[in-house]
Amino acid sequence: MEENSLYSEGVSPDRPRRKRHKKVARTRKTDILGDLTSKFKNLKYAKSSYITISVVVALIVAVTVAVVVSRPKVYAVVMDGEAVGYVEDVDLVDQIVDRLVEEESFRVGAEVQVSTDMSFEVAKRDKELELSDPDELGQTIKDKIAFQAMSYVICVDGKDVVALSSEEEARGTLSDLRENYVKNIIEPGHATCDEVLIKEKIDIVQKEVSTAMFRTRVEAEQILMRGTDKILSYTVQRGDSLWAIANANNLTVDDLKRANPTVSGDLIHEGDSLNLVVPDPYVTLTSRETLTYTQSIPFSVEVTYDSSMWPWQETVTQEGKSGQKEIVEQVVRENGKEVSRTRVSETILSYPVAKKIVRGSKEVPGLGSGTLIWPCQGSITSYYGWRWGAFHRGIDIGASSGTTIKAADAGVVTFAGYSGGYGNLVKVDHGGMVTWYAHMSKFAVKTGDKVAQGDVIGYVGMTGSATGPHLHFEVHVDGVAKNPLDFYK
Ligand SMILES: [Zn+2]
DSSP: OOTTSHHHHHHOTTSOOOOOOOOHHHHHHHHHHHHHHHHHHHHTTSSSHHHHHHHHHHHHHHHHHHHHHHSOOEEEEEETTEEEEEESOHHHHHHHHHHHHHHHHHHHTSOEEEOSOEEEEEEOOOTTOOOOOHHHHHHHHHHHOOEEEEEEEEEETTEEEEEESSHHHHHHHHHHHHHHHHHHHOOTTTEEEEEEEESSOEEEEEEEEEGGGBOOHHHHHHHHHHSOOOOOEEEOOTTOOHHHHHHHTTOOHHHHHHHOTTOOTTOOOTTOEEEOSOOOOSOOEEEEEEEEEEEEEOOOEEEEEETTSOTTOEEEEEOOBOEEEEEEEEEEEETTEEEEEEEEEEEEEEOOBOEEEEEEOOOOOOOOOSOOOOOSSSEEEEOSEEETTEEEOSEEEEOOTTOEEEOSSSEEEEEEEEOGGGOEEEEEEOSSEEEEEEEESEESOOTTOEEOTTOEEEEOBOOSSOSSSEEEEEEEETTEEEOGGGGOO
């Protein structure tokens, strides 16, 4: 017995007593010994003291031995050289381990063995020593224990990447990888995938590995394709930008775009889910696909000239029609990213039909005198310039319906017809300068007519956007509407 043990204290009462134990079992034993000591003291006064002392000593030894033998041993549970708990019953630990083995076997789908070095060591029954709580011990063992099992490891360029429980699962992972890759890059109906290859050297090796390497088929595929089966995503909030999200997650915008190949440009929408794990694939899938699509062939415009028509007159003698061609291309991609595109063939399905136009080429005489006359009797009701938030490109001359409108200068009528807000509109080209007369109730000329200064060209009305009868009058110089009043000075 060692001096710090409970029993040496009991049989050697002169030694300093250590502080009392809280444990119920120990307190009880101290009392037994106390009783024996008092018996011993009383017997000192008996006649045949030597015999009595011998008997008592023998009794004490016997009781002590009995007590020591009756107390169960305490064992330290040692995992990889470290005591993780104390038990009296090693069966408890065996049960915990059995349960964990069963659990892990079920999880990985293979028979597993404990790879952690586990043993029991008899521990000193120190008063500091406390037996482990079975639940806590179970958790501690679960956290520390490691298993290994026979597996089928997918090796990429000789490096063990992921383990599967069967060869079938391992081969399945590789075929899933190819299939899903094709599904993601091929536009159905437009392309056929001719070949998918994995650039790296892939082996399936049967070996015993830590069950931490075991993955399901789906997880294994993720790891090969992205470098991890970790998923971390972010839902775009109102006002977010790629830059702000990247910054908040210690990524660059390029990283974020690599993690989210479907994001085009910098465009993200509230509610979009962004992947925050930047892919770092173990494998490079190379695909060759044949892409077939049709493209329209634009038609050409053929213009012929007719000197009997004014330049603003044109006739379409044949409508144009686009043609169609079928294009076949071979596209090579690496992990989805296009690396080359070769045109295999181009077949014309239908030829385009040229649009044919006859345009007038009759010479327009330079007619304008350069001085304008007032086009209509009446007073100005609205001036050129900004008016109610819009730019008024001319002046309004208020006059009653039917008042005659005169050509402000000699020229050629280049337009006489209805034109949106202008209503019935006449344009007279004076050679560089063009005057416009809008909202007419009736025309007195037609396109192509030659007019002299002061000739009646139409009548005041309120066609188009007009709230009352008036002439809206514009003066254009080189295509720009100028203030008409500038020409009456
Ligand atoms: Zn106006």
